[in-house]
Amino acid sequence: MKFTEGMWCLQEGVSIEWMSNVERMRVQQETVDLLLNKLQRHRGDTLNSPTISAKVTSPQEGVIGVKLVHWAGQVDNGPHYTINQETGHAKITLDRGTKKLSYASGPLSLTINTALNELDFVFRSSENKKLTGHSWRSIGYVRDTRSEKYNTADGIYAERQGYMLAELDVGVGEKVYGLGERFGPLAKNGQTVDIWNEDGGTSSELAYKNIPFYISSKGYGVFINHPGRVSLEVQSERTTRVNISVPGEEIEYFVVFGETPKDVLRRYTSLTGKPALVPAWSYNLWLTTSFTTNYDEQTVTGFLDGFEQRDLPLGVFHFDCFWMKSYQWCDLEFDEEMFPDALGYLKRLKDRGLRLSVWINPYVGQASPLFEEGKKNGYFIKRTDDSVWQWDFWQAGMAVVDFTNPAACTWYTSHLERLMDMGIDSFKTDFAERIPIKGVKYHDGSDPARMHNYYALLYNRVAYNALNARVGKSQGILFARSTAPGGQQFPVHWGGDCESTFEAMAESLRGGLSLMLSGYIFWASDIGGFEGTPPPALYKRWVQFGLLSSHSRLHGSSSFRVPWIYGEDCSDVLRDCVKRKILLTPYILQEALRGHREGVPLMRALFLEFPKDLNTYAVDTQYMFGSNLMVAPVFCEEGEVTFYVPQVEDENAGNWVSWFDYAKIYEGGRWYTETHGFDTLPILVRPGTVTIMNHSLKAPEDPALKGIELLVNGKLGGETLVEVVDPAQTGEVLKTIRITPAADGNSVSVEGHEAVLMHLN
Structure with missing residues (x-):
């Protein structure tokens, strides 16, 4: 929800009390409690203005939560999302010289400046790179007179609609994704997103599946732990921030770190619940x-x-x-x-x-x-x-x-x-x-x-x-x-x-x-x-x-x-x-x-699989089907399709090949345009991979072990394990097959099962 008119002005009827100072703090076991207030020039500034209580916690390693509360006297009837909790991994230190408090949870840290009127929060990776944080005027309580509850006749007792506002920094070139099922551009930068389930079809900003979680190209995600309406201005109000607001008196969010986007999803699903399997x-x-x-x-x-x-x-x-x-x-x-x-x-x-x-x-x-x-x-x-x-x-x-x-x-x-x-x-x-x-x-x-x-x-x-x-x-x-x-x-x-x-x-x-x-x-x-x-x-x-x-x-x-x-x-x-x-x-x-184990989806945006290839971050008309197969659907009657082939990390792995014609190769890091009849479409096999399949199956639930084929494309970087999953119990592995490359990389040996082997590239 937008509250401002540019950088300097507020919308008519809106006032924001910005937090600029840490008045006091308390450290207790793995929790930090802070009392935040406005700019403090003298003791009189403690009067006639709100405070916000901040609680810093870590429910799991690599995840840090911040809960911001204006009034704590509200009745909380729920409901609440389930957050899976662990303890024993947080480390808290205070540099009394700089007055900076450090809260570390595995590879993720949060530094809070507690010096007078110097409030800021900075989330950093294990490499000490800034991920996001709260800079100047980014934590506030909003009072809005543009609501039914506001009546000027009530004088000083007139009630305003309150909102908690938390603005998180966005860096240069950073891309934001997720927030549930959204039908516009895959990158959410520049969009206003309201987390509010509606039956609106697939052609508007309304969505059936609203998830207050976004994942950033910088190596972190943010989960807003609030089941009601959550409004996000993703660089659409302040071009340097994601502005998050909720009606009411409190907001809680968790920053989820990951060395790769897959790591972020693994930690997020560990926090909110592992995806279940299906028959x-x-x-x-x-x-x-x-x-x-x-x-x-x-x-x-x-x-x-x-x-x-x-x-x-x-x-x-x-x-x-x-x-x-x-x-x-x-x-x-x-x-x-x-x-x-x-x-x-x-x-x-x-x-x-x-x-x-x-x-x-x-x-x-x-x-x-x-x-x-x-x-x-x-x-x-x-x-x-x-x-x-x-x-x-x-x-x-x-x-x-x-x-x-x-x-x-x-x-x-x-x-x-x-x-x-x-x-x-x-x-x-x-x-x-x-x-x-x-x-x-x-x-x-x-x-x-x-x-x-x-x-x-x-x-x-x-x-x-x-x-x-x-x-x-x-x-x-x-x-x-x-x-x-x-x-x-x-x-x-x-x-x-x-x-x-x-x-x-x-x-x-x-x-x-x-x-x-x-x-x-x-x-x-x-x-x-x-x-x-x-x-x-x-x-x-x-x-x-x-x-x-x-x-x-x-x-x-x-x-x-x-x-x-x-x-x-x-x-x-x-x-x-x-x-x-x-x-x-x-x-x-x-x-x-x-x-199921790692929270990584079966259908994947390209950047999820190739985070080091910056060209993948803007692609939203193709996807990876699992780890090994890239699919570029055809979106026109004429059959023409333009698609990008990602660069793989191992340059010696070889080239991508067409599923339909193994002799047709594609170099990573290039765009291609092709015209396809209805018997084909771009399905490319990733180099350096082993894809298990079985042409003898008549249905997915058929017995799995007889008729296995292994499609090896390119040179393997080392031993590759292929798990044969039991179709009768999809959480169980019937057999693990080991594929080991020869010293020259041009052939492989298979241990653990007899299988038809095709070695390409």
Whole structure:
């Protein structure tokens, strides 16, 4: 939120009390408490002005937190994000000569100048390089008269809206990324970002997945530990700063250090929760009924028969909203008019070898039989007069399930369990963004404004835990639209309602890469676009891109996404792309397991993999699929694509090669422009790598050990370990294969498993 007019003036009705001095401090074990105040010229300056209490802590090595509090007397009803805590790693020293306090946490340090009127904070790396900090006039308390609570008739007692303001320095050439799923330019410099979940599609500043965490090209990240609305001016108010403001009396942030961007993500996900794994079958192709299309058992069966006849591998079928009666979302019952024998039909689908998914949301329409039950038992969010909060925007008279009520969670879970008893394997947890904040109350007394974003965590957790209780740890999977920090523990997330255009395809990729720079390792988009009907060229290009995403789903709004309705050549493209993803299953499972351990996503912005190549920091139309494969989707009908090939650190590793033609090589550090038909796109294999695959697989969940192939490109820098992950339990490694280069670097030996070996370059 902007409060200023340029460097010198404030906006009308705004005043800011800037902190300029450390009045006193106290060091206790691994905590530093500071009392900050304004510029001090004489003792009279201690009167009629606010102070801000600052607390410095370190929940984990390499992470330093700063909590700033104006008034400490506020009632805190929560909710709060979970922060994983450790102790015993912080070191605090004070130089009494310079009056500088040093707070060190492993490779990260914070220096605070406590000399009179010389307040500043400087975060530094282990190499003593400045990362960020608070310089002149960067910690303040804002009073704003432009609010409903302000009334001049109240005189000196007139209430102003208060904001905590923390401004963190941005260096020359520094780039800022992340902040959840954002669809504009990947680098957030120059943007205003409000962390506030909304159902806004994929073509505006609104987003379904807002994460108050950003990652900097300088080797650090910042997590703002606040579940309510957080506003960031990323060089859009002060060109030398990221201005962070929250309404209320306190703000807390954590600076997360990393030698590389991957290290930052590792520490951030260790702080907020390691990403969960998903079952191998989820990497199959998903097909949906689409949203508002007319369908019944005959329609669905016809689609499935069409896939079988065309040899199109399909693993999951999803029933979207109208599996339930209109106006009754969500009663969690199959519409008996459309599906008179739902249980029998689901069994028939399961007999085809399909996994099944159904759409749900956390709302209950007034026409639903569950409405009276929920109203009677207090399972819904209430108004302050104890009536049920309702509106007509989406479902007529709908209520919102109150997941802060344990009884409501049990009730909702019981209906999910009933669906699982029928054969449902996954839930598409849609919505959870339209959560009221005014005139409402929760069962546990949570602050409604702080619950607006946080609600998505509760909703997804209930559905995810219900699945995991049935199938076991890391075997449950959602298809979720909204989330908040920590939501990486309840995968998978998809990109929401995009249009059927090349531009929307590109913005979807930016949104996915942005989310996956925010602690998430899995992501999908609606292949073909959600709104509208894609022309055949777009459909085929989105199929290529979507089958090189972690998860792949054909989904639309008012039109079906089965390929042959766009032309039989679309079926050919889909078949090739699905089979390519299946043969890459061992590689995908290995990369996902690494992501679970280290917080590194399956789809990666180039700079995440090549931080020393400065040319990668501006690229947002291509990505790494795991560590070894670079993908450049085609975003035009003509098939022309311009892409950058990164420089690898080991110059002796060799050249990148085309996935489709191993004789076609690419030099790192160069741009290329090519034109591709629909049978290819730029997929490049990184030099100095070993990629595991298996052409014998018919589905991702097939046994993993028989038929393994190892694609070695270029010279290996040393022994390389390839983990064969168990498709039946994706957190377990069946076997580790060691690939050792010969002394001349031109050949390798393989130990641990018989495998077909291809040595390129």
